[in-house]
Amino acid sequence: MNGIVLVASTSKAYFNSAVRLATSIKDYSDINITLFTHKTFLPDTYDIYKIVDNVVTDIPVNIRAKLWALSRTPYENTLYLDADMEVVSPEFSKVFNLQKDNDLVLTKIRPHVSKDVIISEETKDKLTYHGGFVMYNNKPETINLMKNWYDDFIEQQKNWNFPSHYNTNMQKWDQFTLWRLLKESEYKFKIGTPTNDYRWNYIWLYDHKGVNPKSKAEPKDPIIYHHTIPQELVYEKRLRFRTSTAEDID
Amino acid sequence: MRIIKNPVWGNSEKTQIICKFEYDDGRELIASVMDTEEGNPDWQEIFERFTVQEIDFNTEEDLEGHRKRIEERRLAQEQEERIAKQNFMFVAKSEAFEIDLIRDSDEVEMKTALRKAKSLIELNCISSALYTLEFLKSKGKI
Numbered sequence: 001m002n003g004i005v006l007v008a009s010t011s012k013a014y015f016n017s018a019v020r021l022a023t024s025i026k027d028y029s030d031i032n033i034t035l036f037t038h039k040t041f042l043p044d045t046y047d048i049y050k051i052v053d054n055v056v057t058d059i060p061v062n063i064r065a066k067l068w069a070l071s072r073t074p075y076e077n078t079l080y081l082d083a084d085m086e087v088v089s090p091e092f093s094k095v096f097n098l099q100k101d102n103d104l105v106l107t108k109i110r111p112h113v114s115k116d117v118i119i120s121e122e123t124k125d126k127l128t129y130h131g132g133f134v135m136y137n138n139k140p141e142t143i144n145l146m147k148n149w150y151d152d153f154i155e156q157q158k159n160w161n162f163p164s165h166y167n168t169n170m171q172k173w174d175q176f177t178l179w180r181l182l183k184e185s186e187y188k189f190k191i192g193t194p195t196n197d198y199r200w201n202y203i204w205l206y207d208h209k210g211v212n213p214k215s216k217a218e219p220k221d222p223i224i225y226h227h228t229i230p231q232e233l234v235y236e237k238r239l240r241f242r243t244s245t246a247e248d249i250d
Numbered sequence: 251m252r253i254i255k256n257p258v259w260g261n262s263e264k265t266q267i268i269c270k271f272e273y274d275d276g277r278e279l280i281a282s283v284m285d286t287e288e289g290n291p292d293w294q295e296i297f298e299r300f301t302v303q304e305i306d307f308n309t310e311e312d313l314e315g316h317r318k319r320i321e322e323r324r325l326a327q328e329q330e331e332r333i334a335k336q337n338f339m340f341v342a343k344s345e346a347f348e349i350d351l352i353r354d355s356d357e358v359e360m361k362t363a364l365r366k367a368k369s370l371i372e373l374n375c376i377s378s379a380l381y382t383l384e385f386l387k388s389k390g391k392i
Contacts, residue, residue, distance in 0.1 A: 020347045024365065027358045046350060088365050090358075204336055225365070230337035 002096045003032035003075035006052070006083055008041060009065035012237035013229050014083045015041040022051045024087040031079075031095070036069040038239065061239055064174055067150035070134070071143050082132035082226065085201070089223040095200070098135060102192035103142050105135035107201040109175070112213045119176065122165040127175045129191075132226055133201040141187045153177040199223045254281075257296050258309040267296055267305065342370060346377040351384040 004025060008015040015037055022033050034054040038061070042048055048055060054074065059065050070080055077099050098105045106129040111117045119125040136142050153174045160171045170176040182189060194200055198211045202222030211219040252273045260266030260282055267283045285293040296305075346364060347353050355361060360380045367373040386392045 016344060016348065019353075020344060023347060023353050024361075027361055046353075050354070086365055088362060208332055227340050228336065230340060232337075233341065 001032060001075055002077045002079075002099075003034060003053075003073070005069055005073050005075075005078050005080045006033060006035045007059070007066040007069045007080075008035065008037040008083050009059055010061055010063055010239055011234045012041050012239075013233045016237075017227075017229055018083040019048075019051055021081060021083060021085055021087070025092070026051065028087050028090050029093040029095075031093075032075070034074055036065065036072075040239070062154075064150070064153055066131075067146070067153055067174060070136075070146035070149065073138070073146075076138050078134075078136055078138070080134040080136075081224065084227045084229045085132060086225045086227065087223070088225050089221065091199075091223045095135075095223075098192065098194050098200075099137065100192060101190065102135075103137055103139060103189040105133075105192045105194065106130065107133045107197040108193060110198070110203070110206075110211065113203050113205040113209055116167065116169040116173065118167055119170055119179065120163075120165045120167065125179075127170075127173065127179055129175060129178060130201055131175050131178065133224065141185075142189070145181060145185070145189065148181055149174065149177055152181060196220055201226055204228060254292070254296055254299060256308055256312075257283075257300055257305050258312045259305060264302075267293070269296065339367070339370070339373070342373055343367070346373060349377075349381065351381055351388070352377060355380055355384050357383065 006018045006022060008018040018035060018037070022035065025031060025033060032054075033052040034056060035048070035052040036056045036059045038059065039057040042055070042057070056069070056072070060068050062068065066080065066082070070078075073080075077096060079095060109117055109127050109130045111126070114127075117127045119127060136146065156171060156177055160168060162170075182191075198206065199220055199222055201224060202219075203226050206219055206222075210216075252271045255270040255272055257267045257269040260268045265284060269281055269283060271279050271281050281292070283290065283292045283296060343365065352361070352364070357380060360376060360383075364373065364376045364380065367376060383392070
């Protein structure tokens with residue numbers, strides 16, 4: 001079965017946004033959805049199972065709980081979407097046609113709307129793939145990649161043990177972890193990028209800065225719109241205490 | 251002892267020069283220098299050290315730097331306004347979709363229009379229409 005994984009951790013703002021995303025997914029498709037979130041976020045005024053198909057609540061309180069969830073997907077082919085995205089087109093119903101024989105399907109980072117993309121001035125390496133749209137199969141190598149993505153990111157946050165020519169700004173980016181894992185992997189993952197990939201991960205800044213700053217062409221309509229949740233809202237609705245274990249917060 | 255540095259024209263008639271005086275004791279001050287009927291020694295000193303072309307060049311560079319700073323401030327302000335609007339619309343749409351009648355509605359086209367609304371007025375119109383429609387449906391009126 002194909003399915004979508006959504007993750008909402010640390011702040012109820014992400015949960016509310018994930019519900020809005022799930023609603024939009026169900027408006028355009030029958031794709032199964034699993035939501036990873038905290039029990040304390042679940043609503044008592046409506047039935048969450050009218051919006052998503054499965055709920056998993058024993059997740060870590062971590063801004064990158066999404067990485068923890070990726071290897072725990074219940075699906076053969078999974079699409080992970082960031083909670084602050086929203087489906088805006090019926091073309092979405094065919095999203096799993098993008099999988100084909102790829103291990104991973106990813107969209108690309110556009111530097112003109114991104115903060116840090118340069119990994120090393122010396123080697124000219126740059127971050128390539130955006131972590132907001134991640135489609136993957138359940139081959140052991142792929143699931144292992146997802147597991148390593150989380151474990152290595154947690155380690156990366158604590159210790160920066162990389163060559164001195166690496167930009168230290170990379171420490172906070174999980175896209176750097178993915179880049180490094182893909183580069184160092186003995187197994188060569190088949191990675192696909194959709195035609196007009198920007199439509200599947202349409203960053204809101206494209207409305208003003210365009211998709212390609214060198215081209216005057218108008219971008220095509222988005223299929224999935226990628227908002228940014230206001231930081232004040234994330235902070236206001238955040239969990240008030242943290243644990244580093246995977247226990248439920250009540 | 252003081253040195254005169256970076257003279258630029260202070261007016262388009264080129265009768266005023268703005269420059270920096272640097273003193274031996276480390277003090278710096280910005281000076282405005284004009285010639286006088288009796289002859290201003292500072293004015294004469296400037297033209298002993300700098301040519302008119304050099305002052306023209308300094309002036310153009312200074313103006314270019316000024317234009318660039320104004321443009322950067324304008325772009326930064328535009329960006330701030332865009333982010334503020336995007337944040338505002340995000341919160342407004344989130345609140346709309348938290349209304350049960352709207353969230354649970356089967357009117358996909360109207361919900362799409364709501365999602366794509368570019369202004370608060372557009373959002374209000376669509377959400378009001380959708381809410382009213384679903385309310386009437388829930389009461390069996392349509």
